[in-house]
Amino acid sequence: MAEDTTLEKTPTWAVATVCLFLILISIFIEHLLHLLSQYFNKKKRKALFQALNKIKSELMVLGFMSLLLVVSEKSIAKICIPISYAQSFLPCTGISSTDFDEEEAKCEQQGKASLLSRKGVRQLQYLIFVLACFHSLSCVLTFSLGMAKMRKWESWEAETRTLQYQFSNDPRRFRLIHETSFGKRHLRFWSEHRLLRFPATFLRQFYNSVSKVDYFTLRHGFLMAHFGEGSNFDFQKFIKRALEEDFGVVVGTSPWTWMFAILFMFFNAHGFHNYLWLPFIPLLKLLIVGTKLQSIITRMCIERDENSHLVIRGNVLVTPSDHFFWFFSPKLLLHLLHLILFQNSFQLAFFTWTWYKFGMRSCFHRNTEDIVIRIRE
Template identity: 50%
Template sequence: MAGGGAGRSLEETPTWAVAAVCFVLVLISIIIEHILHLIGKWLKKKHKRALYEALEKIKSELMLLGFISLLLTVGQSLITNVCIPPDVAATWHPCSPQREEELTKQDDLVDSDHNRRKLLAVSHLNVTFRRSLAAAGGTDKCAAKGKVPFVSEGGIHQLHIFIFVLAVFHVLYCVLTLALGNAKMRSWKSWEKETRTVEYQFSHDPERFRFARDTSFGRRHLSFWTKSPFLIWIVCFFRQFVRSVPKVDYLTLRHGFVMAHLAPHSDQKFDFQKYIKRSLEEDFKVVVSISPPIWFFAVLFLLFNTHGWRAYLWLPFVPLIIVLLVGTKLQVIITKMALRIQERGEVVKGVPVVEPGDDLFWFNRPRLILYLINFVLFQNAFQLAFFAWTWKEFGMKSCFHEHTEDLVIRITMGVLVQILCSYVTLPLYA
């Protein structure tokens, strides 16, 4: 091609224009790289090793997205030269056949008007005009064979934009996830300070005998509904929406951790809230990573946005169902720890001591819940990035979201899942 598509090639473009574009791109890249470097130095200075490693993961994932974009650029000619029959290319479209006919007619009207204006504007530059025509359609190998390209040049350009939008949303979601998690844990600071008061030591007398069901932790978790596994799941499902981590649960879990891992009289010296915050930062390294299975599900998401599948009625709800299931499971685990206290004896001495165990989790794997949270957060960011990209590229009423309920569902589910996962589920897991 003379110009790699319709329009002027670089040999017909002023060198100052090319140099200016390259200068701006390089300058922006250097500024972004310097900002990331300063953030890394600040994290090292504050001894936040886990967050520094999370930043390195984000940088590597941005590099991966950039590498995907580079492969698209380098392989553009190879992709566009792959020809497929028109009947195969007419399958699995986001638009219905009727909608595609309407869009084709609109495009034909716009193109004819555009070409008429172009002929009047460049009639005095016949040589350049002939070169543009040759670049635009003179080398269409697929059209000569009666076929169509596997993906057009315009489609590849739109994929470039989508990769950029995805990178922006991924970074924003990572920052928002950590910010909401820390905001949730900040409310626990007053509870931690309370453990150093005389009133707390008096109310948590280690020599005091009580019935397990009469303790604050027992009154919350030991009731008639704990006798039925079905009712346990129902009650725990609704508990994640109202005070997912109440004060009594926090103090009881704190006491259990101190008794299991620290010296008996180190209760007042230990800052459990700070420890949980560090645990969240450690988990954050996993949350921001994008594993191959997650990329596979992202590709399936692109595949399912096909006319007739009504993806907007079920696809945005998949992350919501998973995060609600995980949140319920975590509440069930706390309730089962309370039941274990009662199984050890009706009477307890001092504060009830909970005993967490891997057997309380699915398949004896606590990390599986963290991977599910990771999947939910990335898929949510991916879906909202896809929504923003289709809105920008194809307009509000495109084939990707031509129904009003589609817009409402995608935006509502995106915001709801992000708040639930970052502010409720992830801190509870930590």
């Protein structure tokens, strides 16, 4: 194997030029983040400022991991393991290398194999870099989609200040709960039976997941619980702040997310056929969370129907409670969304990394079906 040229034999102007570009790019990124932090402070967006700091800290962790790999690259390659271990759990079969570096050659002389070659360590550094990029982009995209969704709600919020809305929700009016728009939407033949309610709420998340009537009812329940009738509280501003605070929870990483990354790489071995089931785990969890949220709204309507004796004043008054959630913990859903976000980021990063380093038709995704599944999930 041809020996790579070291810095001893590299022109100093070439080294200085590369370092200059790296420094300029780093300063540019750091300046952008600094301006963004100043903007959040100026607008008093404390939750977004904390989320930005969390993203920066996670990028620092990933950068430190990459630095550790650079420093320990040679030491890792010196670790020798039995050949039988080295030939187990391979992501690709029938592939062998004839090029060995110095450390691998020493293990070969002992009848063993290197734990991780220096080339493999460098490839792993690429994966860490791609993961940092995709995780940051997915966090920004998630928040942007949330804000875009709430822009639709701004027109609904403006409608609550119209005379037509105030007349239709006059607290002096008595109505049957089944005659209200909220009751007509949720009090169906399937709502009283759990086995029928699950498929109905499962399908409902795919179209009009947050309807206008649901927004109005949940808004009314929140205002009545905290402020009382006739309050001018800006509910739209409140949910924007709530989104920012929740965003601070779902960004970043946790021990559970890193455990998923380890398991994902472990089950990437050829014999597990992970492309047939592993990419579907985030999708399955997302569907379960969406179904649960739809079910919670329906159950609140059912509970109100059971306690109102069919007749209500004004709008339907729902009472949010922790007992609607799994294990009485609303934060559990938020942590599941956090894990889903990281899983999607990691899988897209892994696909991009294998595509760049090994080609589109590598052993990681030989068939077109493999590629489609990776991208769609």
